[in-house]
Structure formats: C-alpha cells, structure tokens
Amino acid sequence: MDEQLFFKKLNSLCTSKEIFDVLSSLEVMSDTMASGALQRISEVEVDDNGLKNPEGVLENEVFRALCFQFEFESSKLSNTGLLNALQALIKLRIDPQSTLMASLFSEGEERLGKGQFTVKNLCALGESLLELECPSCAMLEQIVNQMQEKDIEKWSPREMVVVYKVLQVTVREGEQYQDLLNRMNSVTLTIVSQLSPKFTSIILNSLVVLHQTRAVPLVTALCKHSVKHVPYFTADELVNVLEAFLYFGHREQSFTEALEMHVPKSIFTMHPQTVSKVMQYCCRKRILSKPIFDAVAEGFISDADRFTTEQIAEYIIPFGTLNYLPPSASSLFGKLETILRTRYSHFQPHTLLNLLHSCVLIQRYPVNFLPKIFSPYFLQQLQAQPPGLDRTVTSQLTQLFLTVTLECPFYEGPKLLPKYQVRAFLTPHSSLDVHLLKRVKMGLLHLLKKRIYFASEVSTPCFYTVDIEIKLDEEGFVLPAAQSEEVHRRIALCVDGQNRFCVNSHNLLGEEAIKQRHLHLLGYEVVQIPFFEIESLQNCRKMAEYLHKKIFPHMYGLSC
DSSP, X not given: OOHHHHHHHHXXXXXXXXXXXXXXXOSOOXXXXXXXXXXXXXXXXXXXXXXXXXXHHHTOHHHXXXXXXXHHTGGGSOHHHHHHHHHHHHHTTOOTTSHHHHHHHHHHHHHHHTTOOOHHHHHHHHHHHHHSSXXXXXXXHHHHHHHHTSOGGGOOHHXXXXXXXXXXXXXOSTTTTHHHHHHHHHHHHHXXXXXOHHHHHHHHHHHHHTTOTTOXXXXXXHHXXXXXXGGGOOHHHHHHHHHHHHHTTOOOHHHHHHHHHHHHHHTTTSOHHHHHHHHHHHHHTTOOOHHHHHHHHHHHHHHGXXXXXXXXXXXHHHHHHTXXXXXXXXXXXXXXXXXXXXXXXXXXXXXXXXXXXXXXXXXXXXXXXXXXXXXXXXXHHHHHSTTOSOHHHHHHHHHHHHHHHHHOTTOOSOOOXXXXXXXXXXXXXXXXXXXXXXXXXXXXXXXXXXXXXXEEEEXXXXXXXXXXXXXXXXXXXXXXXXXXXXXXXXXXXXXXXXXXXXXXXXXXXXXXHHHHHHXXXXXXXXXXXXXXXXXXXXXXXXXXXXXXXXXXXXXXXXXX
C-alpha cells in the first residue's frame, strides 16, 4: 500500500483491533508505516489511566511480530522509524528495561553519538527521554550540545518547546547554557504569536524553572499572549501561567479581565487547585476582582467538602487579606465553620492560624475555635513546625487576642499568655508611603506652625504604630506631642498610600482596616488621609487647608 494512502487510512481507525486487521492484510510495509501504526495504537488505546486493554494489545500476534522486528533489526531502521517507535512504545508503557527498549535506546544513543540526527530527530529523542521517569541526563546533554550547533531561527515552535523542557532537566547551577537560552529567548520572542495555549504555558514554566529573570521582553510578550488563551488552558497550564505571573512580578489588566470572564462561567468545573492559584494570584497582586471573588465564594459553598485543607485556606484567606465580603458571606462563613467543626484536626497548625487570622480581618470572629488556638498544646504544635513562633506568627496570635478583647467582650475562654505576645505589630516597610507622609507632615507644619505639635510613626501600648499622632486637651487646644498630662483626645492620622489599598481601588487592605478599627476602639479619633484625596494638592497651603477641614472640621482657627 502507498504510504500516503496508508496513513490516511490509519488516521480513520479508532481501535487497535481495526489497526491490527489492516496490518494483517499487508504483505509488505516500511518501518515508518509500522512505527506509525504503533503511534496510532498508543493514541487510541492509552488514556490518563494508562493502557485501556493491555491483553488485547500486548498479546496480539501482529503487535508481538512488530516488536520482534524492531528489536532485532533496529540497526536497519530509518531515524524516523526508530524514534517514532520509541515514542509509541513508551506511551504504551513498555518496560524501559526490556530487551526491546534497550535495543532501540542503544541504537538511538549510537546514532546520537555519530551526529546522525536532524533537529526534528533530536527533539523526538529528547521527548522520549523526558517521558521516562529517570531520563538519561548524559543523552539529554548530548542533545542540547548538538542543538546548540543548529540554526535556532529555523526551529519550529514545537522544537523550541522541547529544548526548553530538556534544559529544565539538564541545567545545573550557574550560567550553564545561558548563551543558548539567551539566543532561544530572542528567537522565541519573534514567534510568540504562533504559540498554542500548551506551548505558551510550557515556555513560561521553563522560564520560571530556569530563572530567566532577564528575559523581560519575552516574559511580557508571553503574558500578553496568554490573555486570549485563558478559556482554553487546561488546569495545569493555567496554574503554570499564573505561577509565571507571580514569579516575574507581572500584572496584566487584560489578563485579569479574561479571568473575570472565565472563572464565573467555569467555577463549578474548574479544579480546586487551579482556583486556589487564581486566588493566590489575586491576593499577591492585591487584585480585588468582585466577579472572581463572588464566583469563588459560590464554588466554596457548593464544593468545599471535597477540598483539601490547604485549598480551603487558599480559597478563604484572600477575602481577609483584601478586605472583601461577598454577597454570599453568611453562607460562605457558615460553610467554613461547619468544615472547621468536622475537620479541625486535619488542618496543619500554621494553615489554621493563617485561616482564622484572615477571618478576623473582615470581622468574622472564630470565637468557638480560639480556646484551642490559645491552648499550650496548639502553641507547642506551632513551635514545632516551620517557621515556628517567629515574629509574623506571634503578631497573628497577638492580633487575634486583641480582636477578641476589643470586639468580642463576651469571650471568656483562655487568654494568650504574655510571653507569646509581641510588643509591636510588624509593619511592612512598603506599606508606609514615605513620600506621602513627608507631604502630610509639611502640610501639618504649615497648619500648626511648630513641629512639636505632632509626632510621626508613634508606637502605642497596644501594638500598633500610628503614622501621625496629635494630642488635644479638654478644651480642644493642641498639645505638644511629648506631653502626657491633661491629654483629653488623641487623633491618629492614617496616611494611606496606594500600597495600603487593593490595586486600582479605594478598598483598604484587611491589615489596615483592622488597625484603624482597633485604634478607634482603643479611644483614638481615627482620621484617614488616603492618597487619592491629596495627590492633586499642589502646595503646602492647599495641603494645610485640606488637613484643617479633615482633622478640625468644626474649628475656624487653631490655638496651640
């Protein structure tokens, strides 16, 4: 049979029995036809669970005859026949240690050593090696070394993807193959528009694994290109893309918009791990997307019983971090409480602490579980597992304790012992906009005339740091900041730069919202100075006028 006609016929067959019947009817066939038949068998008989009908394939006389010929005549095979047969047999789960596979690999290694393979052949061999659980790194390195000598600009997208995957396995520490990677990155940039969802995801994943932090133009182009593929990525592919966005610190508004279209439509069919990664992406990038968060809340209410404890935490924590309660908040946190009651002991201590801490940020109080959290046994568990009782962990415990003290006066359970409490909460340096604070201080100086009448970055007895504090006596006169007697009112100015809000939003982050809430409960008059109210004020006089109206709205003049 003519080869072209044979492959056309082969592609129309849907079972191994039909393929074996066609092969039995042929008196003569080329090695490419035989290896093509094996490939087609692997396509129709192998699924995610492996070989569907092992006996029907592996015990078939035609299959055994083909394997016999490939084993004992491997030296006579064409490169295409040899490599296609290898790929098919690996997919069919033939034992890599069998004499058949040993013969084919040996022949492939010999031809590789003699430099007899084309770029297409090298990539086919590389793919076969990568499919094995323990690939031969020596052979893979030979493949890379030979690929370095080839003209990269002539590689197809598929060949480029294979080499990236091979490099993930072969590159060790240092700058090994960095010159090759630089050339590949440059050429890949020119073919980004041709890349399928699968290839886009693989290359982004490779750039992460290979730490290609200098390949900014390529990363940017791939991230932009990934936008149109969002509905078509598999679960694993989308996770790879999101991890790349996180690793390279990239944010793309159009990508978020694509997720906002995709997630609500697909939430009940998406894999929980993929949704977790979407939420992690939103959380780390401070993206409060109500369409995504509302859909995720509905998905949690419906399906959370089948989630792992880590996934449960990854779904819920961003709601607290970004300070958002969805319309279904009552059902969402009711479901969470039910899960905690039935699966409490399944949660890792640090996961549980992160989860409960995120709840209090948005005024959802886990009062029923706090006696266990403050118990010596649980604290010992925290201590025993990394990162132990570090500053972040003790800050979370302290804030939980402060929350129940201030906001849940009916709580009568165990207290957090002083030795586990911090003296001051950690304030990330990035959360304070130093430039904005300086402008506000200049405006205050213009308003109050002397620097002694306000203090900045003031530590309070209750763990928080106030950006600017102003003290007033009983008659409303401003007191020197250093004075501690006759203080009747304390004003806390919260100078909130962009880093304290969700991105492109006026929604405060959870950590800042709880701080302002607690300062108010501790007796401070909290005055928020958000960046979006003052960024357009051009000079000290206008800033002073703004601060006068904001801090002293009922006073025409000031007395100090």
